[in-house]
Amino acid sequence: MAVMTRWLDPDEQRTWRAYLTASRVLMDTLDRELQREAGMPHAYYEILVQLSEAPGRQLRMSQLAQAAGSSRSRLSHAVARLEAAGWVRREDCPTDRRGQIALLTDEGFATLAAAAPGHVEGVRRHLFDALSPAQVDQLRRISETLADHLTGS
């Protein structure tokens, strides 16, 4: 028997369209700002942030991919570029000969430190300044629910 499509009602349509537009414009804006001011896309910034917060400023590739929300392949390519830029270094993992450890160089840390204020300012201006405290709270709950739902299934 054919399964009927559960189409979106007008309210859902409107919500979905608004969400699509807002998230796309927000991300495009932040990405462009970061590219202009720090010379890297947002995904690369995320990688540096995750490394900077890890103990010893280093992580196994897999864990870094996980933390940065990246595929392994993407991370491999990205780290290759970050390494060429001198911001990250690779080392062999002592406990697993298959493993690689990515570590943030001092130069990478300095670049991140230089980029962070501008980026945070952008996040604040484009996101938090537009929302009421209640809305920020709602957005957090919605996002956490969604993330759970998506990764749980």
Added chain:
Amino acid sequence: MAVMTRWLDPDEQRTWRAYLTASRVLMDTLDRELQREAGMPHAYYEILVQLSEAPGRQLRMSQLAQAAGSSRSRLSHAVARLEAAGWVRREDCPTDRRGQIALLTDEGFATLAAAAPGHVEGVRRHLFDALSPAQVDQLRRISETLADHLTGS
């Protein structure tokens, strides 16, 4: 005088991280589903949707770019591919000799009609099924506020 960075407080941090994760995973999931089931990325699907809803199933390139939230350049490249796939056709604009009109072919419409149920089902499953009606409403307001804020500035 140096401008102090308005850093994010812990709640804002948490909100921002949750938002980043959720929106990235959501979009990645939908994109992959669409690629697998319809052979096109979400951005291309958006273009076909906009064309399908336009009078005469056609739009000027600029208006289509606007509607689909795409840059002109991106749209040019995309339409070139969609044309090669036989889903879109280009015509000269009769009233402006600089202009180009993109129009959805019957084949393009059929492809879209075939892809839509699966995609809508995905949006419902991954987004709406996870949220309460109140949260859907909150998300709509937040997104509309954000979009206004971003495009207004």
Added chain:
DNA sequence: TCCCGATGGTTGAAGGTTCAACTAAACCGC
């Protein structure tokens, strides 16, 4: 011990996006 499946990571090719440069036509003030 040997084998086999799972895990960690890389690679190359194909496809998508961005940016800057460019052509052509329309608009505007004079």
Added chain:
DNA sequence: GCGGTTTAGTTGAACCTTCAACCATCGGGA
């Protein structure tokens, strides 16, 4: 109607992401 400035759209190069294929190593069972 002339000359400069927008606007419409395309192009190519550089870059980023994805996908599938691949190699190496690890871990567990017979």
